[in-house]
Amino acid sequence: MELTVAQGSLTDTVTPLLVVNLFQDADALGGATAAANEALGGLLGRLRAAGELRGKLGETVVVYNQGSALRAERVLVVGLGPRAEFGLEAVRRAAAAVARRARELRVAEYVTVLHGAGAGGLAPQEAAEALAEGTLLALYRYDHLRTVSEDERFEVQRATVIERDAGRLPAIRDGLRSGTLLAEATITARDLAQGPANIVTPAYLADQARAVAERHGFACQVFGLDEIREMGMGGLLAVNQGSATPPRFVVMRYQGPGARKRLAVVGKGITFDSGGISIKPAENMHYMRHDKSGAAAVVGFMQAARALELPIEALGIFAATENMPSGSAYRPGDVIRSRSGKTMEIMNTDAEGRVILSDALTYAVEQQPDAIVDLATLTGACVVALGHVASGLFSNDEQLTALMRQAGEASGERVWPMPMWPEYGALIRSSIADIKNTGGRAAGAITAAWFLRHFVQDRPWVHLDIAGTAWTEGAWGELPPYLLKDAATGVGVRLLVHFVRQWVA
Ligand code: BES
Ligand code: MN
Ligand code: ZN
Numbered sequence: 001m002e003l004t005v006a007q008g009s010l011t012d013t014v015t016p017l018l019v020v021n022l023f024q025d026a027d028a029l030g031g032a033t034a035a036a037n038e039a040l041g042g043l044l045g046r047l048r049a050a051g052e053l054r055g056k057l058g059e060t061v062v063v064y065n066q067g068s069a070l071r072a073e074r075v076l077v078v079g080l081g082p083r084a085e086f087g088l089e090a091v092r093r094a095a096a097a098v099a100r101r102a103r104e105l106r107v108a109e110y111v112t113v114l115h116g117a118g119a120g121g122l123a124p125q126e127a128a129e130a131l132a133e134g135t136l137l138a139l140y141r142y143d144h145l146r147t148v149s150e151d152e153r154f155e156v157q158r159a160t161v162i163e164r165d166a167g168r169l170p171a172i173r174d175g176l177r178s179g180t181l182l183a184e185a186t187i188t189a190r191d192l193a194q195g196p197a198n199i200v201t202p203a204y205l206a207d208q209a210r211a212v213a214e215r216h217g218f219a220c221q222v223f224g225l226d227e228i229r230e231m232g233m234g235g236l237l238a239v240n241q242g243s244a245t246p247p248r249f250v251v252m253r254y255q256g257p258g259a260r261k262r263l264a265v266v267g268k269g270i271t272f273d274s275g276g277i278s279i280k281p282a283e284n285m286h287y288m289r290h291d292k293s294g295a296a297a298v299v300g301f302m303q304a305a306r307a308l309e310l311p312i313e314a315l316g317i318f319a320a321t322e323n324m325p326s327g328s329a330y331r332p333g334d335v336i337r338s339r340s341g342k343t344m345e346i347m348n349t350d351a352e353g354r355v356i357l358s359d360a361l362t363y364a365v366e367q368q369p370d371a372i373v374d375l376a377t378l379t380g381a382c383v384v385a386l387g388h389v390a391s392g393l394f395s396n397d398e399q400l401t402a403l404m405r406q407a408g409e410a411s412g413e414r415v416w417p418m419p420m421w422p423e424y425g426a427l428i429r430s431s432i433a434d435i436k437n438t439g440g441r442a443a444g445a446i447t448a449a450w451f452l453r454h455f456v457q458d459r460p461w462v463h464l465d466i467a468g469t470a471w472t473e474g475a476w477g478e479l480p481p482y483l484l485k486d487a488a489t490g491v492g493v494r495l496l497v498h499f500v501r502q503w504v505a
Contacts, residue, residue, distance in 0.1 A: 001139055003132050003180060005161045005172045010113070011039045011070055013162060017105065018072035019098050019112035022048075023119070024055035024082045031118045033077065039069040044077060057081030057090055058097035058481055062105065072111070076101060080115060089412040091115045091127055092134030096481035099138040102156050109158040114172060124168045125175035128161065132179025133186075133494065135159060137482035140187055142194050181307040182497060186490035188212060189300030193293040193470060193488035197272035202320035205269055205292060206248035209299045209318075216306045218254040231339060233319070233359035238336045239352045240321040242276055242329025249360070250295075252302045252316035261504060262313040264369035265302075265496060266360045268353045268376035269295030269320030276323045276349030277331055290488055291353070293470035294375035295320055297492030304493055310500050317364055319356040323349070335433045338362065340455055343433035351437045353378045354451040361455040371400055371503070372461045374452065375492045381444030383468040388476050390414040391491065392465035394449035400462050400503075407498035412480075413491055415464060418446055425450040466491050 010018065010032050020033040029037050029045060037044035043063060047053040053061050059079035065072055078094045080086055094115050102110050115131060116122035122130075139156065161172055192200060192208055200208075206222045213220035225246045228236055233249065240247040248269075270291035274280060280288070295318035302316040330336070334346045336355065340362040344355065353376050364372050382392040390408070393415040395401045401417055408415035424446045427439030435454055439447030449463050469491045472483055483489055 001136060001156055002158045003135065003161070003176045004158065005128070005163060005169055005176060007164070007166050007169060008162050009164060010162055011035055013111050014071045015073070015109065015111040016107040017074045017076055017102055017110035018070070019076045019078060019110055021078050021080050021094060021113060021115050022053060022055040023080050023086070024057070026055060032113045036070065036075055040065065040075065041068055053077055055079040055081070058093050060097050060101040062101070074105070078115070080120065086116065086120055088116070088122065088126060088130040088410065091122065091130035092412055092482055093480050095131040095134035096138035099135040099156065099159070100481055103139065103154060106154055108156065109160070110156070111160045111162050114161050114163060123171070125171040128172040128175025129179035129182070131161065132176045133183050134482050136180060136183035137186060140190060140484060142191065142484070142487055178308060182304060182494050185300045185304035185307065186493045188303050189296040189490035189493050190488045192296035192299060193290055193490065195289070197289045197322065200271055200292065201245050202248040202269065202271055202322070203246065205271060205295060205320045206250050209250050209252060212299055212303050213252055216303050218252060218302060218306045221251045223249040233339050234337045235339070235344070235355040235358040236319045236321060238330040238334065238346070239276070239323050239356050242326040243322040243324040245322055247319070247321035250318050250320065251363070252299070254302055254306050254314040254316070256305065256311045256313060257309055258311050259313040262315065262367070262369040263500065264315040264317060264364040264367055264372045265298050266357065266364050266372060266374040267294035267296070267298035267318035268292070268357055268378065269318040270353060270356070271320060271322050273323045273350070273352065274325060276352060277325050277329050278348045278350040279325050280350060287471065287473070290471045291377050292320065293377050293466060293488060293491070294318070296488070297375045297466070297490070297496070300490060300493035301496045304497050305500070308497065310497070311504055312500055315364065315367055315369060317360050319360040321356060323352040338455070342435065342454060345430040345433040345436040347436050347438040351448070354448055355437055357452055358455045361452060365456060365459055370460065372456055372459050373464065373496065373499070375464045375466055377467045377470050378465045379445045379448045379467055382465040385418070385445055386416055386468055388468045388472070390416040391469045392445050393417045394420060394446065394463040394465070395461060396420065396453060396456070396458070397460040397462070400460050403502045404462050404499055406502055407495055411494040411498040413469070413495035415495070418449070420446065420449065420453070425453070464492065
């Protein structure tokens with residue numbers, strides 16, 4: 001699928017499908033939609049009056065053109081929702097709905113207006129970026145492992161944004177380009193997070209990170225079992241010791257042009273979380289192949305940082321292992337010494353993410369970054385608190401918190417701050433070690449964050465608990481049309497890029 005921009009007039013455009021849009025609360029058809037309506041002899045106005053065209057966000061209505069003044073074979077009107085709620089996220093969802101509908105219609109290409117850049121009042125470049133993201137992410141499928149029928153194989157080849165004003169073309173072109181790169185990096189993360197654990201092993205994850213680094217031109221170091229031992233990563237080793245598959249520790253580096261800030265991004269890379277000796281119930285255990293979504297986001301972010309030439313130095317770090325029960329598995333009651341020297345009492349082997357992150361965060365601190373952001377499918381408690389609507393945000397730094405919240409709004413990957421009062425930290429005191437790895441059922445997402453905080457010391461740090469946002473399930477209700485049902489979302493990549501844009505601004 002290719003996204004391009006062309007100068008021209010809508011009514012003169014020859015295309016199998018012409019896309020215009022409509023606000024839910026518009027009194028009258030405006031702009032391009034009014035022009036199309038006029039060419040169609042008032043058909044759209046009549047459909048609006050009859051209540052068929054409501055302009056609800058993502059609603060698509062197709063009309064077929066039979067010999068009107070328009071040169072398009074079909075016209076698709078997509079809803080932009082209410083004006084008061086309109087923004088970049090609405091552009092993504094509208095563009096996503098259009099792309100899906102175009103694929104259903106089996107059109108090889110279509111021509112579209114730039115949603116939001118007219119009456120919506122958005123900057124053309126930002127609107128174009130959002131349009132590209134929504135379009136490409138909506139058309140994503142994970143078909144590597146199944147037989148795809150001839151009928152399903154159809155793909156839209158090209159979408160062209162049409163723009164009357166030549167002065168706006170460069171900005172639109174730039175936006176389409178950056179949106180494409182953002183979507184591609186998100187797809188890298190989706191593919192890695194989606195893969196089943198028998199294929200996406202720690203070694204595979206590390207190999208893919210290296211392949212992405214080579215393809216895009218940044219550095220990648222991979223450490224195996226012996227090196228992880230030498231590095232004293234007792235947490236990663238403990239979680240790995242029940243698995244027949246060796247662990248990996250991966251460090252990617254990207255040096256941006258004129259970089260004045262160093263960012264470390266750290267991911268949880270549990271390729272399968274059975275719970276270990278504290279084994280999980282069978283129901284839903286298959287979802288735990290997604291427990292590497294944090295690591296997948298780190299790889300995707302590094303790809304995006306390089307492709308977009310973000311002006312920072314970025315370190316992408318992840319620890320990867322399975323969490324399995326066996327005769328050699330770590331046990332509840334064990335005391336583990338982490339790379340930092342701090343000891344942890346294992347209360348529950350299913351609280352393994354924080355145990356491997358202890359070593360990864362310590363490594364990150366040693367690199368003396370200006371900020372650390374970690375992403376982890378860390379707790380079911382976070383899903384209870386925020387559902388699938390937002391990732392949990394936990395931090396020791398108010399400025400980073402504010403920037404990350406803004407990034408959440410701008411990217412559409414929402415985050416919500418949770419408190420870190422010291423009373424919560426007290427819940428993971430241990431009588432035999434420095435800390436214990438669970439603090440009971442109460443405030444489970446916060447006590448997990450407090451555990452991580454012990455390893456970042458005083459570095460400015462944000463922890464993102466993506467347990468509820470990393471993949472979609474049946475219970476999600478209405479999905480944004482750029483997400484696939486029962487699949488990895490690639491959450492975090494676009495959020496982090498928006499965060500960096502704000503952080504260096
Ligand atoms: N990977 C899970 C968290 C998880 C659960 C993510 C459900 C997404 C959906 C994590 O390793 C885990 O098992 N956490 C435990 C912690 C508990 C033992 C303190 C949990 O949330 O139950
Ligand atoms: Mn677990
Ligand atoms: Zn886990």
